[in-house]
Amino acid sequence: MSNRFQEIKDLVMSLEGDFDKFYDKNNQAAGTRVRKGMQDLKVLAQSIREEVQNLKNQKEEE
Structure with missing residues (x-):
């Protein structure tokens, strides 16, 4: 698995708390x-x- 994919996963997971606070606690x-x-x-x-x-x-060029 590439590091780039891990970057995406980490970014999404880092937002979980803020999603909760925004949608559930306004x-x-x-x-x-x-x-x-x-x-x-x-x-x-x-x-x-x-x-x-x-x-x-x-x-493709190779």
């Missing part, structure tokens, strides 16, 4: 942290997509 600050975490996840996912595409293209 903590608005936690909602802000969730939004930031989701943006970080989006950026990380895009980075991984680009990496995978580049590796795929390299293998």
